[in-house]
Amino acid sequence: MSNGFDDIPFFxxxxxxxxxxERPEQGTPAPAPMGGIAARAMAARDVGRRPDYLSGLNPxxxxxxxxxxxxxxxxxxxxxxxxxxxxxxxxxxxASAKAFPSQILAVTFTNKAAREMKERVGVLVGGAVEGMxxxxxxxxxxxxxxxxxxxxxxLRSAFTILDTDDVVRLIKQLIQAEGIDDxxxxxxxxxxxxxxxxxxxxGPADIPEGDARAFANGKGRELYAAYxxxxxxxxxxxxxxLLLHPIKMFREHPDVLKEYHQKFRYILVDEYQDTNTAQYMxxxxxxxxxxxxxxxxxxxxxxxxxxxxxxxxxxxxxxRFEKDFIGAKVIKLERNYRSTEHILGAAxxxxxxxxxxxxxxxxxxxxxPDDRKVQVHAAWDSEEEARAVGEEIEQLxxxxxNLNDMAILVRASFQMREFEDRFVTLGLNYRVIGGPRFYxxxxxxxxxxxxxxxxxxxxxxxxxxxxxxxxxxxxxxTIRALHDYARARDVPMLAAAxxxxxxxxxxxxxxKSLFDVVTNFHRWQGxxxxxxxxxxxxxxxxxxxxxDMWKNDKSAEAPGRLENLKELIRSMEQFESMRGFLxxxxxxxxxxxxxxxxxxxxxxLHSAKGLEFETVFLPGWEEGLFPHQRALDxxxxxxxxxxxxxxxxxxxxxxxxxxIWFVSNRRIHGLWQSTLPSRFLDELPVTHVDVAETEQSYxxxxxxxxxxxxxxxxxxxxxSYSTPGWKRAQANRTEATRDxxxxxSGVSIERIGYGESGPKARTIDGELVAKSKIDEPSKFAVGDxxxxxxxxxxxxxxxxxxxxxxxxxxxxxxxxxxxxVERV
DNA sequence: ACTAAGATAGTTTTT
DNA sequence: CTATCTTAGT
Numbered sequence: 001m002s003n004g005f006d007d008i009p010f011f012x013x014x015x016x017x018x019x020x021x022e023r024p025e026q027g028t029p030a031p032a033p034m035g036g037i038a039a040r041a042m043a044a045r046d047v048g049r050r051p052d053y054l055s056g057l058n059p060x061x062x063x064x065x066x067x068x069x070x071x072x073x074x075x076x077x078x079x080x081x082x083x084x085x086x087x088x089x090x091x092x093x094x095a096s097a098k099a100f101p102s103q104i105l106a107v108t109f110t111n112k113a114a115r116e117m118k119e120r121v122g123v124l125v126g127g128a129v130e131g132m133x134x135x136x137x138x139x140x141x142x143x144x145x146x147x148x149x150x151x152x153x154x155l156r157s158a159f160t161i162l163d164t165d166d167v168v169r170l171i172k173q174l175i176q177a178e179g180i181d182d183x184x185x186x187x188x189x190x191x192x193x194x195x196x197x198x199x200x201x202x203g204p205a206d207i208p209e210g211d212a213r214a215f216a217n218g219k220g221r222e223l224y225a226a227y228x229x230x231x232x233x234x235x236x237x238x239x240x241x242l243l244l245h246p247i248k249m250f251r252e253h254p255d256v257l258k259e260y261h262q263k264f265r266y267i268l269v270d271e272y273q274d275t276n277t278a279q280y281m282x283x284x285x286x287x288x289x290x291x292x293x294x295x296x297x298x299x300x301x302x303x304x305x306x307x308x309x310x311x312x313x314x315x316x317x318x319x320r321f322e323k324d325f326i327g328a329k330v331i332k333l334e335r336n337y338r339s340t341e342h343i344l345g346a347a348x349x350x351x352x353x354x355x356x357x358x359x360x361x362x363x364x365x366x367x368x369p370d371d372r373k374v375q376v377h378a379a380w381d382s383e384e385e386a387r388a389v390g391e392e393i394e395q396l397x398x399x400x401x402n403l404n405d406m407a408i409l410v411r412a413s414f415q416m417r418e419f420e421d422r423f424v425t426l427g428l429n430y431r432v433i434g435g436p437r438f439y440x441x442x443x444x445x446x447x448x449x450x451x452x453x454x455x456x457x458x459x460x461x462x463x464x465x466x467x468x469x470x471x472x473x474x475x476x477x478t479i480r481a482l483h484d485y486a487r488a489r490d491v492p493m494l495a496a497a498x499x500x501x502x503x504x505x506x507x508x509x510x511x512k513s514l515f516d517v518v519t520n521f522h523r524w525q526g527x528x529x530x531x532x533x534x535x536x537x538x539x540x541x542x543x544x545x546x547x548d549m550w551k552n553d554k555s556a557e558a559p560g561r562l563e564n565l566k567e568l569i570r571s572m573e574q575f576e577s578m579r580g581f582l583x584x585x586x587x588x589x590x591x592x593x594x595x596x597x598x599x600x601x602x603x604x605l606h607s608a609k610g611l612e613f614e615t616v617f618l619p620g621w622e623e624g625l626f627p628h629q630r631a632l633d634x635x636x637x638x639x640x641x642x643x644x645x646x647x648x649x650x651x652x653x654x655x656x657x658x659x660i661w662f663v664s665n666r667r668i669h670g671l672w673q674s675t676l677p678s679r680f681l682d683e684l685p686v687t688h689v690d691v692a693e694t695e696q697s698y699x700x701x702x703x704x705x706x707x708x709x710x711x712x713x714x715x716x717x718x719x720s721y722s723t724p725g726w727k728r729a730q731a732n733r734t735e736a737t738r739d740x741x742x743x744x745s746g747v748s749i750e751r752i753g754y755g756e757s758g759p760k761a762r763t764i765d766g767e768l769v770a771k772s773k774i775d776e777p778s779k780f781a782v783g784d785x786x787x788x789x790x791x792x793x794x795x796x797x798x799x800x801x802x803x804x805x806x807x808x809x810x811x812x813x814x815x816x817x818x819x820x821v822e823r824v
Numbered sequence: 825a826c827t828a829a830g831a832t833a834g835t836t837t838t839t
Numbered sequence: 840c841t842a843t844c845t846t847a848g849t
Contacts, residue, residue: 110838139839163839183845239839274838311837412835434837475825587839606836628835646836669834670840 053091053124057084064298064331065089068098068266071287071325073318074300077362078347078652079338079612082300086270087117089298090132091124099265101131105286107138108270111588113610114140117270134264138279140587142242145249152253153245158456158579160236161586165445166461167191167238174226178219185216194224198240199276199312201247204228233490235458243278250285260286265296272301272321276312284324295325303358304351307606307646309638310631319358336362338612340371343658345688347651353683354641362652373690374651374658376681381665381672382415382620386422389617392659393428393600396615403429405614407601409650411626415619416602429599434607439585443550443561444568448585450540454524455579458492467497470549472513478506494521520544533578537569605650616654619661621647621678625668647680659692664820674791674816676803778818780804786821793824 054062061081064074065088076082090106093099108114114136122129134141143161150157162170171194172187193215197207204225212221231237237245250257267287269275275283287297299321306315322328336344344362351357379385393406408419416432423430438444446469449462456462464483468474485505486496500506501515520543527536541547547565550558575581601613620626627643635642651658662677780786784796786804791811798805804821807813 137839142839161839242839308837310835414834471825473825604836625835630835642836667840 051092051095053088053095057081057088058335060331060333060335061085061088064300064333065092067329067331068093068096068298069296070294071296071321071328072298073272073321073325073328073330074298074333075318075330075358075360076300076302076333077336077360078302078305078649079336080333080362081335081337082270082302082333083116083120085333086268086298086300087120087124089268090121093266094125094128101125101128102133103263103265104132104134104268105141105264105266106132106135106268106270107141107283109137109274111137111140113137113270137587138282139239139242142246142282143583143587145246146237146242149246149249149256152249152256154232155237155245156235158235160234160452160456160459160462161242161583162231162234162236162238162461163586164191164239165440166236167194169464170230170234170461171223171227174223174230175216178216178223178226180216180219190215190220190223193220194227194238195240196312197224198238198244199278201244201278201281203244203248233458234460234492235456236461240278243282247278247282247285250282257285261289267297269297269299270301272299273303273306273315273318274301274308274313275317277314277317278312280314280317287325297325302360304354304360304645305609305649307609307642307649309642310635319356332360334360334362336364338655339364339366339652340656341367342371342373342688343651343654343656346374346658346684347648349685349688350644350651350680350683351648354644356641372657373688374660374684375690375692376660376662376684377692378677379661379663381663382418382667385619385661385663386418389419389619389659389661390422390426390428392617394426401614403598403600406617407603407608407611407613407615407653408617408619409603409605409608409653411605411620411628411646413604415625419602419619423600429597430602431594431597431599433601433603438564438567441561441564443564446546447537447541447565447568448582450544450546451537451578451582453494453521454528454536454540455582457494457521457525460486460493463493463497466544466546467493467514467517470545472517473509474513474517478510478514481505494518498522528578533575533581534569534572536578537572541565541569605646608653609649612653612655614655615657615659616650617659617661618647618650619663620666621660621662621681622666622675623678624673624675625666626678626680644680644683664816672791672811674788674814674820676815778804780818780821780823785824787824788816788821791816 054065057065058081061084064072064085068089074082074085076085086106090104093104094101106117108117118129118132118135121132121135129135133144136144146153146155146159147157150159168187168191171191172182175182175185175187175190193211197211204221207221207224212218212224214220216223231241250260264286267283269283283297287295289295299318301318303315303318306313306318309315322330339347341364344364348362377388379388389408393403396406397403408416410416410419413434420430420432422428439448446466449459449465452459452462453466464479467479467482482493482496482500485500486493489496489499491499497514498518501511501518506514524536524540524543527539531539547562550562550565553561572578572581575584626647627640631639631643633639660681662675662681664675665672666675667673778799780796780799782796782799785793786796786806787793788806788808791806791808791814794806794808794811796804797807797813803815804818805813805815806821
């Protein structure tokens, strides 16, 4: 290691902010306290040993930690210690004294990831982590930049951050104001379009002509511009602006950008595969350096876990890292510390079906004869699926496994319900992750609207939300009048209200009500500076009559809502001011879960990313659901590949046990649909996957199709296959388990090298856990009259291997497996 | 201004 | 089927 003490910074070049925020930034100028690890690290160096925090890292991890100068891309597979590398790297930078804590920019996507990073860095470096104000999400760092330089972006520092709900309401107003039919052109859809544009870094002038024409008969661009103008008058931002405004500012004010170049000596990015174009642009701007100056950027990501393409994430960002950052070092982390070799083998084999990946192969030293293969189960319908999963969980529970160590990961949230229902009847504790959130509840949003308006009187959306809540007799007519007046004079609605109560414009009753509202707000605004914010919050909710409204409400949920309001006030205590609290709310919309309760987690595959469980259940592996039909329709091959990555994410969440389920019948949109097993099942390797025998063999209908070959106990599993693929698998099996990958997973996948021109030919062997029997002649013929247990009688109109297309008398045309029908 | 019946749509989600 | 939103009627 070179002597890093040559360029120890003697002072922290804290830029003199152009617009000082009211609240000084905490802790920035404090020099790095060299306590704890850092001190020990240096002591260790003296005796020629590695610092403590480096021990226990494998060579690749250590490389990723120690290569702190110059661009580094860490390709970190699932469970390879990505967060550890990131946090240790920060500790290492600090220990090397190459930067002050305040000179490190560390970006994550989610608040959760940011929290975890902070926690773990704290363990390594102690209090120094408190001096790292530039560790956070893209958006929270964006807000920080924007509050400092608000004027350069046409805003005032106290600007409001609007959530999606506010945005949609605002756009709806604009659409209606333009005289456009808001039913034909839904505001929600346009909000999504704007979001998409912003993800790509497009302002109204930059959007493609085709996009502009696609909405409201060519008014797309106009509306987008009107929206931005409106945000400006509201002194508000949407989430996209939190990135776009800083980008624009950096481009227009190179001097400001330069300050940050000097400031951020080291930049780290987590989950790089999830960055969208705007985030990428933002990063490029901050990371760029004059020729010869190293760009100390370290991005950590996994192209195989890129599952947010639909939300604007560009996997390309990770693929082109080397081009963008010349001289970049690419380090692959492939040693997995999480899962058994069976789980890893199954996941690796599945993901190998994707093209256009950088190509990593996870491996583990872990090999335990007790490790069970991944289990594939079949069920008749989703009800049976839930029942069987419940039984499996109860059995594990009897074996003293914690429910906290188990998770059910579904593709779509409607799948959750069946499990919830089942667990309620079983009395099994469960927790749903990612459901409706605390801050999205009606009463919370109402209360927040009051607070927002007190803090920022230009917040018309907040005004409109609560002006007649509780009921004050201020209906549509009054609001429209206020709205028109405000727009005509270009003043906020609260100010408009203050004006209008002086006139005879309104009816006496409305005028009186409005007068009360306005004087209340003026009084509360006066209290803002000198009253403790929790106290002020209580005053507002009391005096506005909002709490009374719920006290007088006799409905069942009213007491709960009052409880939530109390909870809201309680949670405010942790913040120093009402503004600080509101900012937190806008950015951190998540509520904490009760960790004390032992409960099974139910969540979507998307929200499971980054988590791990001893036992994972993956229900619903059926064509149309997973891969989802819409992903296929709209995303084509790349859509399918993203679905496959999602499957990969699901499998790699499991540490020891993994159960996959598919059903033959699922109720979609109220009616029963016959479903086919997911193609992903076909893509699993036999060496690591078992088809589980179910006592109830397919809900009691043990015949034909998947049922016949896989659940018929008379015939041993290994004999029931006769397809070429299976034979190939058989032949390869011995070889595959004792392959030349040493102690790596037994899957025989050729390694795909990074930096070569695309993936090489792969040999994907040993598949066929659930291969469709396309080669076998069907025992049915077109025109046959058949009976199906769920759909009744029908005629066969098409045959494709073991998949029959049947025109049912009652249920219409459906595709079903031949095992489920009988000739009549 | 509020309630009740009708229409409609229905992946994934963070900030 | 069902949750949510809209509209029509009181």
